[in-house]
Amino acid sequence: MKESIVQLIHLNYPVEEHITPSKVVLALGFFDGVHKGHKRLLQMAKEVAEKKNLPLMVMTFDRHPSEVYAGKKDFAYIDDLDEKADKMAHAGVDYLAVIKFTEAFSKISGQEFVDNVIVKLNADTVVAGFDYTYGPKDVANMEHLPAFSKGRFDIVTVPKQTMDGQKIGSTEIRKAIADGKMELVYELLGHHYVMSGTIGHGKRNGHKLGYPTANLVWNNKKAIPKIGVYATRTWVDGKWYDSMTSVGYNVTIGDSQQIFIESNLFDFDKDVYGQKMTIKWYKYTRGEVKFNSFAELKDQLAKDKTEIENYFAKLELEEK
Incomplete structure (x- = not known):
């Protein structure tokens, strides 16, 4: 075609x-x-x-x-x-x-x-x-x-x-994005909200914890979902991967000024810095939390991954 x-x-x-x-x-x-x-x-x-x-x-x-x-x-x-x-x-x-x-x-x-x-x-x-x-x-x-x-x-x-x-209006959709209501966004748009850009260098804390992330460098005029963790799908290296994406200020490491958007892609382990990347937003799962230690953060990331894997498994069953 x-x-x-x-x-x-x-x-x-x-x-x-x-x-x-x-x-x-x-x-x-x-x-x-x-x-x-x-x-x-x-x-x-x-x-x-x-x-x-x-x-x-x-x-x-x-x-x-x-x-x-x-x-x-x-x-x-x-x-x-x-x-x-x-x-x-x-x-x-x-x-x-x-x-x-x-x-x-x-x-x-x-x-x-x-x-x-x-x-x-x-x-x-x-x-x-x-x-x-x-x-x-x-x-x-x-x-x-x-x-x-x-x-x-x-x-x-x-x-x-x-x-x-x-x-159904763009103003209502922008508000829903800002509120993290990604399922409502999907209903109003008729498709999932996406953000595209290139993969830049982040703080590499995810790598230390066993959850390496691709750090999105995006058009700064784009609507940004509210701070928190999301079930997403991320397009990298020619394929969509189930992923969990964090929107936040990296409060664990004390940087409270710049917003970071970082995706941990499931079953993916390649060096793709500088490549194009697209994030498709599905569901808000939790807010940002300041952890007392990297160990606490690692435990939470494991829970996040399990929750999001279960979400996509259920979604695939519903789509069949």
């Missing part, structure tokens, strides 16, 4: 014309996490694109608007751009257009956004969520988009997507 590939297009405002050779179905949103709500929107957009025999383009921004509007420099992302692009490819998106979100761009009017972004991107049809805004939210919203469009493109508004009466 041919691997799906999305064409990534980086744009500045105002957008140049003739980016694509034909009209497109244009899906609008930030799409952080590409969660179940996003997938429904993309599915609807894809259906329109196939019906009209047009390519599907997603238009998003290089950073979340709140970084500019609210000055949130510590904004935590569910996906980095590579992860988002990969998910878009799997959703059947042909083009992923990423506009540089500057302070000047944040100040344009709703009409300017329509004229200099949507129309320039050659939109035949625009598909967006009911709450999508493109300027001052009391004016530049989906209710007023038909007036701004002046009949130049069709509009499909996607209603609110909910689970158990709760909106």
Whole structure:
């Protein structure tokens, strides 16, 4: 089966014309996490694109608007751009257009956004969520988009997507990650949360205890699960391994400033420093504890490993 590939297009405002050779179905949103709500929107957009025999383009921004509007420099992302692009490819998106979100761009009017972004991107049809805004939210919203469009493109508004009466949204998912509620994260995303990076040198205390760890060096803009120990699966050297992953400050050795994310991979014993690594988060198992000795820590790690091995064994039985 041919691997799906999305064409990534980086744009500045105002957008140049003739980016694509034909009209497109244009899906609008930030799409952080590409969660179940996003997938429904993309599915609807894809259906329109196939019906009209047009390519599907997603238009998003290089950073979340709140970084500019609210000055949130510590904004935590569910996906980095590579992860988002990969998910878009799997959703059947042909083009992923990423506009540089500057302070000047944040100040344009709703009409300017329509004229200099949507129309320039050659939109035949625009598909967006009911709450999508493109300027001052009391004016530049989906209710007023038909007036701004002046009949130049069709509009499909996607209603609110909910689970158990709760909106499925990126804000809710970021909070669940920060709270360590990885099973809820899975329900909202439709897939497990992942963090990718390279394997760096840690403190090597795990090696001394018989539990060697791979220390993740990650994109510092990513959402970090709350401090504690997790049941995870870790991709290293071309394979997924059951693992237990610690998110913490290494309080046992007195470093309370820097957060470390360290995975102990079960049935794995290779030197993989510098290689790529991905952690898939399944379940929070316990909080961080300051131990009086390495012996106490070693005993707890043995209990953690047994608990997590049992968790994955049960999970595999349920999946059969």
